[in-house]
């Protein structure tokens with residue numbers, strides 16, 4: 685058992701999200717109550733948005749089939765996940781969203797669109813995904829310790845047999861603009877290690893942001909994660925980059941829906957950067 689497993693007093697855990705406002709109103713409450721089967725309900729952990737480190741969960745049972753899997757981290761109201769799922773009924777999509785009203789909006793969007801291949805996991809992705817995929821770092825809150833364990837699967841974890849994801853998406857994660865808040869950014873080495881653990885060999889981590897400084901960080905994280913490869917290394921250099929000749933940015937992914945977060949960034953005159961990391965084959 686990891687030494688700080690599920691111990692709420694050992695709170696090294698970094699939160700990359702904020703719980704701003706928590707109610708949406710009765711209409712959403714009713715809809716959520718009626719559609720509980722759209723949630724991936726994992727046994728709860730020691731505090732809100734955590735899951736129990738050994739919460740057993742079968743993805744094949746939850747979706748009622750085995751299909752290529754996509755995990756969207758921080759899906760907000762699910763615009764991207766649902767629009768993609770509508771066009772690709774052959775894939776299963778998990779929306780991981782820590783913010784309860786976001787998860788409720790996502791449920792609403794799923795119900796109104798009629799898609800049957802999207803489920804919502806209302807949890808902190810950094811803590812819940814290692815558990816859902818049975819990684820060695822499941823239950824470890826200390827980022828340094830999680831990093832040291834790498835992306836290994838723990839064969840004794842009840843979820844180690846869950847299939848790996850073909851894609852992980854992290855679009856417009858909270859930018860945590862102030863330098864003193866950069867440590868709260870999700871796209872950092874510990875989370876990149878987790879993504880490396882849940883991706884299938886050759887699987888793709890797709891990222892996008894409208895904050896320059898976060899774009900450079902995403903590129904740096906992908907290129908320094910030993911289990912990932914940036915297929916666009918050196919491409920599309922940006923004069924505003926702290927290393928203007930370095931590049932490393934992907935073209936805009938044509939299947940990425942324009943969400944209100946991207947729209948807001950564009951209206952404010954910011955540049956959107958896409959970044960990709962491809963999972964190197966396990967040896």
Ligand SMILES: C[S@@+](CC[C@H](N)C(=O)[O-])C[C@H]1O[C@@H](n2cnc3c(N)ncnc32)[C@H](O)[C@@H]1O
Nearest residue numbers: 700701758759760781782783808809855856943
């Ligand atoms: C700025 S919004 C972007 C939403 C969406 N991806 C889009 O492009 O419209 C970022 C979302 O990520 C969620 N989030 C941040 N950190 C998270 C985490 N560790 N686990 C799950 N969700 C997270 C936030 O609650 C928020 O809804």
